[in-house]
Amino acid sequence: MSFSVTQPTSRQKWFAGILVIGYALLTILPLLWIIATGFKSPSDAIAYPPKVVFEPTLEGYVNLFTTRTRLSPEALSEAGAPQTWYDRIVRQYGMVISGPSRYGERFLNSVIIGFGSTFLSIFLGTLAAYGFSRFRVPLKDDLMFFILSTRMMPPIAVAIPIFLMFRQLGLSDTHLGMILLYTAVNLSLSVWLLKGFIDEIPIEYEEAALIDGYTRFQAFYKVVLPQAATGIASTAIFCLIFSWNEYAFAVLLTSGTAQTAPPFIPTIIGVGKDWPAVAAGATLFLVPVMVFTVLLRKHLLRGITFGAVRK
Amino acid sequence: MTDETTARTSAASRRPPARAIKGLSDRAVGWIFVAPTIFLLLAINIFPLIWTIRLSLTNYRANRTTAEVSWVGLRNYERILTDPDIWNAMQATAHFVIWTLVLQVLIGFTLAYLINKKFKGNDLWTTIIVLPMMLSPAVVGNFWTFLYQPQIGLFNYFVGFLTGADPSSFSMIGDVALAPWAIVIVDTWMWTPFVMLICLAGLRSIPDSIYEAAECDRASKWRQFWTITIPMALPFLMLAVLFRGIENFKMFDLVVQLTGGGPGSVTELTSINLKREAFEKWRTGYASAYAVILFVTVFGLASIYVKALNKVKER
Numbered sequence: 001m002s003f004s005v006t007q008p009t010s011r012q013k014w015f016a017g018i019l020v021i022g023y024a025l026l027t028i029l030p031l032l033w034i035i036a037t038g039f040k041s042p043s044d045a046i047a048y049p050p051k052v053v054f055e056p057t058l059e060g061y062v063n064l065f066t067t068r069t070r071l072s073p074e075a076l077s078e079a080g081a082p083q084t085w086y087d088r089i090v091r092q093y094g095m096v097i098s099g100p101s102r103y104g105e106r107f108l109n110s111v112i113i114g115f116g117s118t119f120l121s122i123f124l125g126t127l128a129a130y131g132f133s134r135f136r137v138p139l140k141d142d143l144m145f146f147i148l149s150t151r152m153m154p155p156i157a158v159a160i161p162i163f164l165m166f167r168q169l170g171l172s173d174t175h176l177g178m179i180l181l182y183t184a185v186n187l188s189l190s191v192w193l194l195k196g197f198i199d200e201i202p203i204e205y206e207e208a209a210l211i212d213g214y215t216r217f218q219a220f221y222k223v224v225l226p227q228a229a230t231g232i233a234s235t236a237i238f239c240l241i242f243s244w245n246e247y248a249f250a251v252l253l254t255s256g257t258a259q260t261a262p263p264f265i266p267t268i269i270g271v272g273k274d275w276p277a278v279a280a281g282a283t284l285f286l287v288p289v290m291v292f293t294v295l296l297r298k299h300l301l302r303g304i305t306f307g308a309v310r311k
Numbered sequence: 312m313t314d315e316t317t318a319r320t321s322a323a324s325r326r327p328p329a330r331a332i333k334g335l336s337d338r339a340v341g342w343i344f345v346a347p348t349i350f351l352l353l354a355i356n357i358f359p360l361i362w363t364i365r366l367s368l369t370n371y372r373a374n375r376t377t378a379e380v381s382w383v384g385l386r387n388y389e390r391i392l393t394d395p396d397i398w399n400a401m402q403a404t405a406h407f408v409i410w411t412l413v414l415q416v417l418i419g420f421t422l423a424y425l426i427n428k429k430f431k432g433n434d435l436w437t438t439i440i441v442l443p444m445m446l447s448p449a450v451v452g453n454f455w456t457f458l459y460q461p462q463i464g465l466f467n468y469f470v471g472f473l474t475g476a477d478p479s480s481f482s483m484i485g486d487v488a489l490a491p492w493a494i495v496i497v498d499t500w501m502w503t504p505f506v507m508l509i510c511l512a513g514l515r516s517i518p519d520s521i522y523e524a525a526e527c528d529r530a531s532k533w534r535q536f537w538t539i540t541i542p543m544a545l546p547f548l549m550l551a552v553l554f555r556g557i558e559n560f561k562m563f564d565l566v567v568q569l570t571g572g573g574p575g576s577v578t579e580l581t582s583i584n585l586k587r588e589a590f591e592k593w594r595t596g597y598a599s600a601y602a603v604i605l606f607v608t609v610f611g612l613a614s615i616y617v618k619a620l621n622k623v624k625e626r
Contacts, residue, residue: 012428013428013429013431016426017428017430020437023418023422024436024440027443030454030465030500031443033458034457045463048462050463050465127344130344131343135338137338138338146352147348152557152561152609152613153356153360154560154602154609156563156582156585156586157363157585157606158356158359158360160366160373160595161359161360161362162359163590164373165358165359165362180351184351184352184355187351216337245450246447247447247448247563247567251449252590261450262564265450265453275457278457285447286446286447289447290442293445301508301509301511301512304505304508304554305509305554309509309547
């Protein structure tokens, strides 16, 4: 390695490293704290000073997934010995499990709506991106800008007529309604990102395919799609994360059957201030996104800037 | 699979080079690809927007569908622009947007500058720093209320530990003076990595040769920083500011869960204020006018800003 004036000295590297690592530890602390709180007992969770060392318990998770009723000591002894480990946890507090909570359903709704809208926005987005990338579409620049500008609207501003429209069409609080809505919101991201990825595939491949007698559509799904696979996969993850995280539309347009987890998690706390259950609910909801973020790190920059910065 | 492909290719190659689809011009095929997207966006974005504009000229109330609706012209707009509550919300939003931008740009750029020193393991730490950005803002806001609890909250304990103040003596989200800062802190924690990532891309785009040339001219490091690093990273920095500015102007989920607009209405940003008008007071016509004003404001500010950004890029 030759000497270069632009290379930082090792002392500079040390200094930079210590500051950045310090910031990283500070920034990760709240997340670790939430994960830890999920494994605390309610009294440990609100202890002062905050407890770093504690006896882990699954109480928070049991409370998250169940509803419980308090029984009198006589009724409790009549109910017989606890059958399972989660029964045993609940019995300590003189209660029995009376049924599952809503968390499972809400989580499943998030999965259904997330994957449904991701599939649709990738399907439509890939077609549109290919059209914009390869054909002379009239008003192309205006249309691309129009697609981007749909992202600038405050969700609450569009929510009023969508609320009325969904009420008329019977789409309020349905999975289909939410899937269509999230698809529309995600399209700006998917079209812009995918157009960037498709632009990078040399057009010569398709020209060769066309000369071989492929039709336009064949060239599209046999030549372009496989080449764009990585781009499509990372765009899909971005769309999935967006739908997964969305709150404003979900809280205004869903209340029961199609409610996703983000509006539901804050309601877990209830009157008992059950912080471990809230933390458990948040942990299960956030950890998948953290895993995806780590997997996506190479494409992260491109995704968050709608393809404006490509590294 | 290979056999199948070759078989098809050879079968296809016997045919003469085909046109796309019989009778369809390239332009038409292009439209077939683009049309479904445009259609969906028209149905779910533009149609509602036009409807909002229409509603904004009436006194319609969505919870009283049988009541008579009458045209009120521009009266809703007039009332909004003279309503002190709305100006309060605008001020709260301005405070939030300006301070989050200032802090995120300063911290984000510094971090990017340090990471660009390429110390060992910088990739790993960058990934850790980035994590909060991708999480659900509503859930993040919700769990920060726990960290902000007086006495038991980790944040209060931490501040108490550093300053010696009693952790139960202050409440970040219950105090009128502190709450506007409570939301700024959480947003900064969450979104600084966004600015950092974009700045890092900007710094990495500066070729080493420019610094080498400056070194030959005996420019000091300080001078190099201000005449090379900053101007060359500026378009990236401005892009980050554009994204964060728009997002924070629209801010809803994080702050609703964190403070709910309170205490009183000190953190009631425009989106939260608008939600109250539209879905709690059910003044649909009035709220529609409010929505139009907000949209025009974002769109106008963003367009002016993009023009400035393009000028910087051209330099």
